[in-house]
Amino acid sequence: MTEVVPQAGSRSPDGSPTGRTTESARLREEADLARAGRGRLVIVRGPSGIGKSALLDGVPGDGFTVLRVTCRETDSATAYAAASELLRTPADLQPRAREQLAAALSAATPLTGAYPTLRRLERCVALLAAHRPLALVVDDAHWCDASSLRWLRFLLTRSRHRPLLVLAASRDRATPPDGDELEQLTAWHASAVLGLGPLDPATVADVVGQRLGTPEPQFAQECARLSGGNPRLLHQLLDALSNAGVQPRAGEAERVVERGRATVRASLRTRLAMLPQPVRNVLAALAVAGDIGPALVGAMARVSAGRARTALAVLREEGIVTPDGSGFVHETIRQAVIDTLPPREQTQLCERAVALLNDTAQPVRQVAEQLLRLPRLECAWMADALHTAADEAMHQGEPMESVRYLRRLLADQCDPAERERTRIRLAETLMRLDPAAALPDLLAAVRRAATPVEQARLAIRYGDAAIATQRVLTAEPVLAAALEALRTATGGRPSPEEAELECRLRSTLVVIGISRAPDSRSGRARVQESATALRTTRQPAGDTLEERRILAAQALLTAVESRSAPAAVTLAQRALTSAVWDDWISHQSSWVLALADEVELSSQVFEQALDVSRDQGNDWVHHQHLALRGLTLYLRGAIHEGLAEARRALELDERASWRRSSTLPPSVMAVLLTAAGRPEAADKLLARRGIIEGADTPDGELGWARCLLSMYWGWSRWRRGDRAGALRTFLRTGDELRASGVVNPVISPWWMYAVKLLVKDGRAPEARELIEQVATPAANWGTPRALGQVLLARAAAADQRKSIGLYLEAADVLAGAPDLASRIQVDYQLGRALLQAGDPAAARKHLRQAVDLATRTGAHGSAGAAAELLVMAGGRLRKATDGPASLLLTRSELQIAELAMRGVSNQRIADELFITLRTVETHLTATYRKLGVSNRRELSQILPRWRHGQDAPRAEGGAGGPAVRVARGSAGSR
Structure with missing residues (x-):
């Protein structure tokens, strides 16, 4: 045995290895106790290369006689091998003590397992400890022989009042030859057990700084990633980088990766060279196949299951695989193992793994993972396995995994028909991850369609993706061409299947037209023709998915044209009567129900839509439904709940693969923040997302969503005092909606704000004319919200004598509506009108109701405005000095x-x-x-x-809108 010379490494100012300050301090504490005459044992544990020897190198420090030994596997069966090596005569003993120690360890008196031997060795320690405090350092204690471990137990039992410190370093969860002895030593005598883990990124950066100079963050991150925080690998990597003259800059990150992999490979080759061939074979099988169990790994490596388990135990002790043997301690090591294998051997191992997994009926996705590594799919069953794995991944809510399998399948297919089917399936799968990425493939598939029926089906899928990704203008001509081709092919006598497809094409065209009217006259004519056909088409029975989609489109058309709320609700409910879930149907139907004030029904649809999209891993649909539910809650006046949903949608949007390409979440969030009395936060959000006033509004969302930003810009202008600009914005919003065929007044309150601005500018006749334009659609729709909002607008445009009666009538109508925002507004406006009419007592009643309801719903701007009027009407707040x-x-x-x-x-x-x-x-x-x-x-x-x-921030009585004040000390008109 030889003494270990610890690797020179970076150290902290206190002399401890970098990143090990806490552990070094604990060792110094134990050394101080030993120096004072109290025997101590400290066990340091951790994987290979983690820095155990470096930690023990500087301890215990001055004043100790330090004896070291590094245990080796080859000596683990030799009795007292570690003890005899440890107690070799130190050079600094007095001559007489040295003679006594040499006699005790003389070969003439061999060391046996008997009690006298334990006593002889203990007397050696007594001689050494009498000279000055003694430290015994046992490195790689997991290879220490059993006799030496028993002697250490014997020694520590008799050294409680002796200046003795025993330091032992052992691999974490190793399986030593005499594990029981080491465990008993630890359990009975250890005063401290210190576990060393990987260095954290900050510490890695410190080490890099000490070796190469202050690093840029990306450079340090790559060093941490490649080394896994292992000090040995880190210093080997830094040696290589230093020799190559690499500077610690972000631009050198690629060289870090290159040198890092080479360093790990070199280190690994050295370690593997000392391992038996069967162990190396098992390691190679594990690197290629992953965690498939010892039996199958053994079969791949051509060894028995028992020998495979033994090999995995050796690899655990070497710190190459995890303690449970299921994988590698770091991905860099796994890749390094694969890099050491010749390509032909890698392929052979993959083929062997595929055959074993398939023959033993392992899960199909486990088989598919191995198929991905093969250069070719030799057998037909391999393609079937990838198809099945793709289906399973979709059902398990992992569409990205399904994309991996389908792309591998596509790369190996030769048959044109099979390739086309796989392309289409891949595009449909991509729609769950990033619909925009699926559009080019779907469009190409439409153009390659062999028949008009196939072209129609693909065009419908393309239209759905275009609506989801806000690119409807490109979809209209594609759908129109497919419709024309289908009509030409059928000659006016379509089969039931062809007639259903024709109706679906028209339905999709109608939804696109609602999203945004086409720019061309011919495009607008085609959309209007499709709307007329859909409106007059006999309502289908709803027995098939296609029929239910048609019902959903008819429900949406009925809603935006403001024909009849009960009729629209009936159509939406019929579209939803199936156990088979469809995102398109839920998307259209849930909003029809929300616009018709069917709160419970729409909430149930949203809940189910969120559950399904979450289970499917469909982040795009999930974030859209979150944002739309937030908008629904806003329209009802539930600002608290709406903000929570919009915030979740925004967080998902900002971390998803399509990152920040959807304008719906920030638009909904901005409207809700304004309603909550925080317009400055809304401005910052939109600025951060690059959404600026004057830019084109999004063109792919439905009319009520597309106008959100226009509404927000109108409020923003009004808030800044630009009433003329605000009025132009609101009126332009109305023009855009009407051009898309959207006339239902509950979809957007643009007209209510336009009426208020017209009245303020002394243009009451124009305001009343605008009210009459929406009064008929509101009456046709017939919900309390629609009727109550018209009454609110009439009251705002009426003179003071008539306004109070109209406000009272509006309050009665809105009492039966779930629209809390309108109820807040009617109480606020009625209180204000009564205050102006000189009836402060009656005003206080309605203003208190407005304050209470606004506070409960989170409309803080409205609460502040109503609270100020309440004080002016002689109402009392909780404390006279308090504000809202x-x-x-x-x-x-x-x-x-x-x-x-x-x-x-x-x-x-x-x-x-x-x-x-x-x-x-x-x-x-x-x-x-x-x-x-x-x-x-x-x-x-x-x-x-x-x-x-x-x-306090204020909004005029409703959910959103600018601050409008009543002058203090007067009841003058605003």
């Missing part, structure tokens, strides 16, 4: 919020107020919800304005 915040928050919530705003921790708040920490957390959560903030920084910005009523 006291109407939103309880006394306890306000007290806790103010402390939190000043930076006081939750625990300090609990201590100061003599309440529990849980109570503080509960009140803060409620405060965040009520004020529409998500952290303390936002709280510190919003609370002061709510705390002082005059600066």
Whole structure:
């Protein structure tokens, strides 16, 4: 045996290895106790190369006689091999003590397992410890022989008051020859067991800085990734980089990867060269096949299952595979193992793995993973396996995995018909991940269609993807061409299947027209013709999926044309009467139900749509349904809940593969933030997403969604005092909707804001003319919300004498509507009108109702405006000095919020107020919800304005819209 010379590595200012400050401090504490006459044992555990020897190198420090030994596997069966090597005569002993020690270890008195031997060796330690404190360092203790381990137990039992420190380093979860002895030593005598893990990225960056100079973040990240935080691999990598003159810049990241892989390969070759061939074979099989179990790995390596388990145990001890033997400790090592294999051997192992997995009926996706590695699919069953694996991946909600299998299948197919079917299937799968990425393939498939029927089916799929990705203008001519080809082929006498396809093409064209009217006159004519045909087509029975899609399209057309809410609801319900789920049907039907104020039904559809899309892993559909449900909640006035849904949609949009290409989530979020009294936050969000006023509005979302940004720009202009610009924006929104055939007034309240602006500008006749334009569609639709909103607008355009009666009538009608925003607005406007008419007592009743309802729903801007009018009407807030915040928050919530705003921790708040920490957390959560903030920084910005009523953000009585004030001290008209 030879003494280990620890690898020179980077150290912290206190002398400890970098990243091991805590462990080094604990070792120094144990050394101090040993120096004071208390025997101590410290076990250091960790995988190979993690820095155990480097940690022990600097400990215990001055004042100790340090004896070291590195145990080896070849000596693990030799009795007292470690003990005799450890106690070789140190050079700094007094001559007499050296003679006594030499005599005790003399070959003339061999070491046996008897008690006298234990006593002889203990006397050797006593001699050494009498000279000065003694430290025994046992490296690679997992290879220590059993006799030496028993002697250490014997020694520590008799050294409780002896200046002795025993330090032992062992591999984590190794399987030593005498594991019981080492475990007993640890269990009975260890004063500390220190487990060493990988270095964290920050520590890796420190080491890189010490070796190469201050690194740029990307450079340090690559070093951390390639080394896995293993100090040995890290220093080998840095040696290679230093020798190659690599500078620690981000631009050198590729060279880091290249050198890193070469370093790992070189290190691995050295370690593998010392392993038996069967172990190397098992390692190669595991690298190629992954975790398929010891029996199958053994079969691949041509060894028995028992020998495979033994080989995996050896690899665990070498720190190459994980403790459970299921994989490699780091992907870099697995790749390095594969790189050491000749290509032909890799292919042979893959073929062997595929055959074994298939013959033993392993899961089809496990078989497919091996098929992906083969250069060719030799057998027909292999293609079938990839087809089946793709289906299974889709059912398990992993569409990306399905894409991998289909792309591999496509690369190996020769038959044109099979390739075409796989292309189409691949494009349909991509629609769940990134519909925009599927459009080119679908369009190419439409153009390659062999028959008009096939062209029609593919065109419908293309149209669906175009609607989802906001690219409807490119889809209209494709659908129109498919419709014309189908009509020409049938000669006016289509079969039932062809007639159904024709109707579906028309339905998709109608939805596209609702999204945005085509630019060309011929395109608009085709959409109008399709709408007329869909409107007059006999309603199908709904027995097939295609028939239910037609019913959903008819329901949507009925809704946007504002013909009859009950009729639209009936059509939507019929479209939904099937156990087979369809995203297209749910998308159209849920919004028809929401527009018809069927709150429970639409909520059920949204819940099911979210569950299905989550289970399928369809992030695109999931984020759209979240945003649309947030918009539904906004239209109902449920601002708190709407913000939560919109925030979830936005988070999903910002981390998905199509990242930030959808404008629906930020548009919904901006509208909701404005309604919550936080227009500045909405401005920042849209600016961050690059959505600026004056740019073209999105062209692919339905009319009510497309106009969201236009509505927001109108509010923004009004808020800034540009009433003329705001009016132009609102009127242009109405023109765009009418051009798309959207006349239902509940889809967008643009006309209500236009009426208010016209009245303010002294153009009441024009306002009344606008009201009459929407009155008939509202009456046809017939919901309380539609009728109540018209009454609200009539009241706004009427003189003071008539307005109060119209507001009262609107309040009665809206009492039966789920539209909380309109109910807030009618109470606010009625209170304001009564205050102007000189009836403050009656005004206070309605203003209190507006404040209460706005507070509960999260419409904080409306709450602030109503609270100010309530004070002007002689109403009392909770405290005379309080502003609107006291109407939103309880006394306890306000007290806790103010402390939190000043930076006081939750625990300090609990201590100061003599309440529990849980109570503080509960009140803060409620405060965040009520004020529409998500952290303390936002709280510190919003609370002061709510705390002082005059600066609180306001909106005019409804969910959204600009601030409109009543002059203090007068009841003048606004």
